[in-house]
Amino acid sequence: GTKRIGITKYEAPLPGGSANVEGQFFDGVPKTDEERVQSSTGAKHLESLQGRAFYITVKCDGSSMTVAMHDGVPKVASRNHRLSDVEGSAYYRAAREYLNDDLSMDLLKIVEANPHLAFQGELCGPGIQNNRLGLHAHRCFVFNVYDRSEGRYLDLLEMAALQVEYGFHMVPVLVIGGCFTDTQESLLALAEGKYEGTQNEREGIVIRSNDDGPFVSFKAISNRFLLRGGD
Numbered sequence: 178g179t180k181r182i183g184i185t186k187y188e189a190p191l192p193g194g195s196a197n198v199e200g201q202f203f204d205g206v207p208k209t210d211e212e213r214v215q216s217s218t219g220a221k222h223l224e225s226l227q228g229r230a231f232y233i234t235v236k237c238d239g240s241s242m243t244v245a246m247h248d249g250v251p252k253v254a255s256r257n258h259r260l261s262d263v264e265g266s267a268y269y270r271a272a273r274e275y276l277n278d279d280l281s282m283d284l285l286k287i288v289e290a291n292p293h294l295a296f297q298g299e300l301c302g303p304g305i306q307n308n309r310l311g312l313h314a315h316r317c318f319v320f321n322v323y324d325r326s327e328g329r330y331l332d333l334l335e336m337a338a339l340q341v342e343y344g345f346h347m348v349p350v351l352v353i354g355g356c357f358t359d360t361q362e363s364l365l366a367l368a369e370g371k372y373e374g375t376q377n378e379r380e381g382i383v384i385r386s387n388d389d390g391p392f393v394s395f396k397a398i399s400n401r402f403l404l405r406g407g408d
Contacts, residue, residue, distance in 0.1 A: 199261040202254050203245045205325045206295040211383060211396040214361050222395040226357045230388040232333050233352040236396055237299040237318045238309045238380040244272050244284040245295035251285040271300050271317040282343045297321035309377040320348045333387050364397040378402040
């Protein structure tokens with residue numbers, strides 16, 4: 178073990194003022210952060226996706242959250258840190274949201290039943306950003322499921338199969354295609370729109386590979402959203 182040779186695992190200091198922070202992000206799960214198509218990395222992603230199978234989802238405007246197992250217990254993390262299950266936590270409230278009377282599986286129970294999976298989604302609702310989706314309760318819209326044992330993201334079909342089995346919310350899918358041919362301009366045009374049932378500009382879209390090749394994921398942020406004060 179590590180003790181014998183006198184090495185202790187380095188734990189970065191936690192941010193001050195985060196009462197709910199319990200520790201570092203989950204081991205073996207990538208953090209979520211999409212490059213914009215306008216950035217140099219985004220442009221490379223755009224190029225590497227050409228001709229491949231892909232799908233495009235709505236980018237829900239909220240805060241990133243991940244639900245996964247830690248030391249045998251289902252936990253929720255923000256973008257960078259594992260959080261305590263304190264009363265009033267919007268993160269845990271969204272993870273526990275029961276979806277209908279037939280399904281009593283919330284995201285915490287789903288990872289308990291599937292300890293190798295990590296669910297990543299957007300926490301949306303009252304008090305989160307400007308609640309542009311117009312929700313009355315906190316909700317997690319899943320956009321990634323990561324298999325920690327295989328070290329890979331599930332593809333859209335695998336995620337959809339889990340969603341049918343357990344009934345969690347997924348980010349809305351706009352396009353599923355077999356051969357990606359978009360440009361930066363066409364993606365920026367597609368990024369513009371309103372969140373369903375609202376007059377609020379949507380933040381944009383996320384573009385993903387959907388094949389066995391290298392995983393590609395990047396975003397296009399709506400210029401109309403930026404002009405209306407989004408960031």
